[in-house]
Amino acid sequence: MKHSHNTAILVFANSAQTELSRKPMPKGELLFTGLTQDTLKKVQATGIPYFHISETQQKGTSFGARFTNAIQEVFESGFENIITIGNDTPQLKTAHILKAHAAIQAGKTVLGPSLDGGFYLMGIHKSNFDRDSFKNLPWQRFNLFQRISALLVQTDSTVHQLPILNDIDSFYDVKRLASFRKSISSTVLRLLALVLRLGQEFQTILISFLSAVLLQRPHNKGSPLLLHS
Template sequence: MRNTNLKDTAVLIFANSANVDARTKIAVSNVELFHALTSQTIKTVEKSGLPFFHITETDQYGTTFGERFSNAIQAIYDKGYENIITIGNDSPELRTHHLTEADKQLKLGKTVLGPAHDGGFYLMGLHRSNFNAELFVRLPWQRFGLFNKISQLFKNIGSDLYQLQVLHDIDNKSDVKTLLNFFRQLPFSVFSILQSFIKNSFPIALKHIGNPTKHFAPNYNNKGSPFLFSFCG
């Protein structure tokens, strides 16, 4: 956890350690990959100049994901910050300008969401006045349609919503293959690991894979996206 001089906005990196991510995100179980993703995320945040806090499983408390995430947000507000930008470590397309734009819009009184292609979100920026822990806990975390539900929540409380561009995140091997098609948007260190990971996962069958059949299972890590086991179909 890291803090600098108190400012209006702090960044919350809500992401487990690489070892825990690799153990629980079975579809993309690779410690090296999660080390690289977390390292790249921290570098991206550092470039923004904003104070940040990385809350891993050792600092989280609560029974459900919604409880743990809400408690982490409240903990940052309790440190005296007016605005929080929350991100994970699974969106390698995230850039510093997404954070600085979110900070700018927050200071203009807006709530910020960065939608992910799968119906979740990779970034949320909100003022303490727009945070209601009881309502947040009841949101459909780790389910399809989260972005629409949380957008509606903010509209219902009269918050002016600003939307960033849509980005990809990583929940399964299909996401990895999709991101490799956007290699120009990826840091080379992350791209090389993703490329190696997908080759090792499907050393022969890659040429013959169409759309994978997806089976749902509980997800304990990603705020916006259902956990998917991917099998060749």
């Protein structure tokens, strides 16, 4: 599959160890490794040049600074358009990336909204990117999609919106995503099932332990009533 080389994909994804420190869950390192491998496989299937920038290459003291600096770095490599994605949206497919690429080639910007109010994909042209404006957006907050949409409109962009997808930020997200069997690869589904099973076992053990502790605690019937003459 061949494409013009004015567009690159930026996979902005940390190592499994770093992801686990931010999103603790049973077998999380195995899950995040699998998610990154699954994402890169889908990216490679597009035939579009890509960069995978993890925490070892990122520059900046905040998420916003690190992300915008990574975008700037790709633009400075000679590309006119960038499609940015992470590794935490297992419902993302190669087709979503190709649709974003087609929209960019048609002169549009692209956003793929996440259920939590952020976005899982952004496709922008160099002329629509201002590093300072992007760095000051409310990154990792629920109103990010709304704010970045407004910013792109200010640059006279026509925004093409992709379907809303779920991403993984917590064990609760794993429970929700495990039911989306038709939209997730079998490899990732097996990892989600493993995390879910171990997490539920841990919760059962914790509940049993707390119940036992409470049952052993002496019951306080209250202080004796003082009688006054």
